[in-house]
Amino acid sequence: MFRVTQQIEFCYGHRLLNYAGKCRHLHGHNGRAVICLEAEELDDRGMLVDFTDVKKLLRTWIDEELDHRMIMHKDDPFLPILQARHEPVYVIPTNPTAENIARLIYTKAREMGFPVVEVTLWETANSSATYRGESGMPAPEWNPQTLRSTIPITAFPNE
Numbered sequence: 001m002f003r004v005t006q007q008i009e010f011c012y013g014h015r016l017l018n019y020a021g022k023c024r025h026l027h028g029h030n031g032r033a034v035i036c037l038e039a040e041e042l043d044d045r046g047m048l049v050d051f052t053d054v055k056k057l058l059r060t061w062i063d064e065e066l067d068h069r070m071i072m073h074k075d076d077p078f079l080p081i082l083q084a085r086h087e088p089v090y091v092i093p094t095n096p097t098a099e100n101i102a103r104l105i106y107t108k109a110r111e112m113g114f115p116v117v118e119v120t121l122w123e124t125a126n127s128s129a130t131y132r133g134e135s136g137m138p139a140p141e142w143n144p145q146t147l148r149s150t151i152p153i154t155a156f157p158n159e
């Protein structure tokens with residue numbers, strides 16, 4: 001079994017509902033997502049996954065959807081106010097804790113076809129949360145050749 005990890009740094013704001021501590025107020029973090037991928041087989045280049053593919057898909061998604069945005073619970077009373085002011089938000093159906101943001105990135109990586117087994121979100125230098133997927137969830141069918149050939153290279157003209 002091979003394992004590779006990729007780290008993606010991004011800035012986000014949030015606040016927690018139903019919470020008495022400091023995090024009930026709007027505030028931000030310099031977060032770092034650590035994405036772990038595993039597979040039994042390597043492709044013909046000897047790679048589990050090309051880090052460039054992770055950058056093109058997952059990093060781009062994080063840059064566009066999460067970076068420098070408020071990640072907010074759908075029922076947060078501030079949400080309509082921020083939306084009315086065209087502030088950038090990313091709405092999730094759960095409290096935007098480090099745990100739930102790790103699960104969000106894990107789910108997105110899986111949708112993109114990466115053989116992700118675990119995502120850790122470092123919210124601060126000392127605090128992290130990890131999502132490993134539901135127990136019993138089978139590993140995604142991983143075919144690096146397929147992923148490579150389906151990536152729309154032309155969508156990333158700056159690469």
Ligand SMILES: [Zn+2]
Pocket residue numbers: 014023027028029
């Ligand atoms: Zn926080």
